[in-house]
Amino acid sequence: MGGGDPYVPESGDASFDVDGYDLTLDYTVRTNRLEGRAVITATAVAALSAFSLDLVGLRATRVRVDGERRTAFRQGPRKLRITPARPIAAGEAFSIEVTYGGAPAPRRSRWGTIGWEELEDGALVASQPTGAPTWFPCNDRPDARAQMRLSVTTDAGYTAVPTGRPVSSVAARGRTTVVAESRVPVATYLAAVHVGRYRESWLAADPRVRVFAPPALAADAARGFARVPEMMALFESAFGPYPQEDCALVVTPDELEIPLEAQGLAVFGANHLAFEQQRLIAHELSHQWFGNSVGIGRWQDIWLNEGFACFAEWLWSERSGGHTVAQKAARHHARLHALPHDLVIADPGPDLMFDDRVYKRGALTLYALRCAVGADTFAQIVHAWVAENRHSLASTDDFRACVARVAGEGAAAVLTPWLDAAPLPPLPAPRR
Ligand SMILES: [Zn+2]
Numbered sequence: 001m002g003g004g005d006p007y008v009p010e011s012g013d014a015s016f017d018v019d020g021y022d023l024t025l026d027y028t029v030r031t032n033r034l035e036g037r038a039v040i041t042a043t044a045v046a047a048l049s050a051f052s053l054d055l056v057g058l059r060a061t062r063v064r065v066d067g068e069r070r071t072a073f074r075q076g077p078r079k080l081r082i083t084p085a086r087p088i089a090a091g092e093a094f095s096i097e098v099t100y101g102g103a104p105a106p107r108r109s110r111w112g113t114i115g116w117e118e119l120e121d122g123a124l125v126a127s128q129p130t131g132a133p134t135w136f137p138c139n140d141r142p143d144a145r146a147q148m149r150l151s152v153t154t155d156a157g158y159t160a161v162p163t164g165r166p167v168s169s170v171a172a173r174g175r176t177t178v179v180a181e182s183r184v185p186v187a188t189y190l191a192a193v194h195v196g197r198y199r200e201s202w203l204a205a206d207p208r209v210r211v212f213a214p215p216a217l218a219a220d221a222a223r224g225f226a227r228v229p230e231m232m233a234l235f236e237s238a239f240g241p242y243p244q245e246d247c248a249l250v251v252t253p254d255e256l257e258i259p260l261e262a263q264g265l266a267v268f269g270a271n272h273l274a275f276e277q278q279r280l281i282a283h284e285l286s287h288q289w290f291g292n293s294v295g296i297g298r299w300q301d302i303w304l305n306e307g308f309a310c311f312a313e314w315l316w317s318e319r320s321g322g323h324t325v326a327q328k329a330a331r332h333h334a335r336l337h338a339l340p341h342d343l344v345i346a347d348p349g350p351d352l353m354f355d356d357r358v359y360k361r362g363a364l365t366l367y368a369l370r371c372a373v374g375a376d377t378f379a380q381i382v383h384a385w386v387a388e389n390r391h392s393l394a395s396t397d398d399f400r401a402c403v404a405r406v407a408g409e410g411a412a413a414v415l416t417p418w419l420d421a422a423p424l425p426p427l428p429a430p431r432r
Contacts, residue, residue: 003141007299007350010078011054011130012141015046019093020147023136026175027154027195032118034058035101038137042096048088052079054133054140055100056107056115062099080137098137107134111354119254122158122196124267126260129299129353132188143297143393145185152193153177159198161212163191163263165245182263184245184391190292192262194250205229208242213251217270221251224273224281227320231282234319235289235312238379240386243293249281261287278320279313286312289386297393302353303345303419304399307362314363326430329367332360333427346396346419365418371428372414373407381406 003012022039036058060080063073070085080098088094104116104123107130115134117124125135132138152160156174164180171177198212201222206229213221228249236242244264256269259280266284271277290312291305314328323331336357345358345365352358370378385394385402396419404412417425 005141005143005298007353008130008140011133012139012144013052014141015048015051016042016044016139018042018139018144018146020149021136021138021191022149024151025135025153025193027123027152027160027193029122029155029158029195032103032123033101034104034116034135036099036136038096038098038100040096040098040137040139042094042139044088044090044092044094047090048084050081050083052081053096053098053137054078054130055080055098055137056133057105058100058102058134060098060100060137062097064097066094067097078133096137100137104135107131110351119196119252121253122194124194124196124250124252125192125262126267127189127192127262128260129189132191135193136191138188140188142187142189142295142299145187145295145393147184148182148186148191149179150181150191150193151177151179152195154195157197158195159200159212161194161198161248161250161265163193163246163265165264180246182245184243184263184293185295186263187295190261190263192265192267194252194265194267196250196252198250203229206232208232208247210246210248211251212248214253217251217253217273220270220273221249224251224268224277225249227278228281228285230319231285231316234315235286238312238315238382239286239289240383242288243386243390244288247285247288259284261285261292263292264288279317282313282316283309293391294386294389295391295393297395299350299353300347301394301396302348303358303362303365304394304396306354306359307345307365310359310363311366314367325367325370329364330427333364333424336360336364336424341423344420344422361418361424365415368418368425368428369403369411369414371430373411374431377407377411381411 004014019041024037026035065071065084068085072083074081106113106115106117115131150162154160160178162180164182167179169178201211203209246264248265250267255271259268261284286309290308314325318324345361400412
């Protein structure tokens, strides 16, 4: 059975849901060798005589369904096809255990190379949207969120930073094992592990925020993240309480093309700490509300993640004494006006789902709504949206419904020309 998301038709298997991933990983940095064991608890959606997990570039050596040794499996370049010894009934819970390993590497995709990536001295994970199978076997669907436990063992001198609330860190025989758990449901693309010669510190002004940086970059990281507590306070007042169990910010010694968020975690390159890059920090932090807590179940709704994250950048700009939200909106509207108007952001298509126009027009959509309903009602909408969809999946139509409920059908209609048609509507004027 296919995955069901038309943007990534080769990913995932819609015939079962995952309740939890329990991953035990052992990573040797020097040789880039990953040994893993995944215990996946799942529930059949349909009667199953066979099913598949996504796994790319790593070899499965042992597979058991419900502990049964007569489990058959066959591995192709992208899929691990599993035939349990006996069929599984619809609604039945079952477990899958996969022992696997190899030299993890990013996979090529139409969005570039994604997944597990070796650094100069360590590794990172940047999976969005389909990179997760480069480091663990999974049902790689955006709507298949699951609880997660990650145990990562790595070499002495290195620190592993997995997604989740840290549970333990134990050193033995020259290696260190870090365990982290997510009780909130995590999408496969939002699971991550970063490995490097990192030292942990905390932001004094907001000790919820843990920072992992190479000692040589510790001072730069402290400066770069100095205003994160203010961002946190701004976003908590604009969107609602910080929704994640953890907030860890990692700085790699390498320069990275773009920073990237994961569940309760974000990774930045050494090049992202400069003052002019603050907007990127605000962007990634805001994804903890939009994308990671309020999740999307299908990729076509990506504007909900990226539009809000861009709008959050504008809020931070205004708060920190930069351009106001209105100035940002005018500037980006002018830029979009000069670009082709051939994109419908409520369904941009897989090739353009990460196009910058989705991001900026998404933010302009929210700005148009705020202009139409006023700042107070807009704040009510955003708070309701975040609270009602906390750690669950929501769609563009859910957003329209939320707007209609809080501010009326007329307010929801404001969204239509921005979301559902390609021509760029005129720049709205703020309501007085
Ligand atoms: Zn983003």
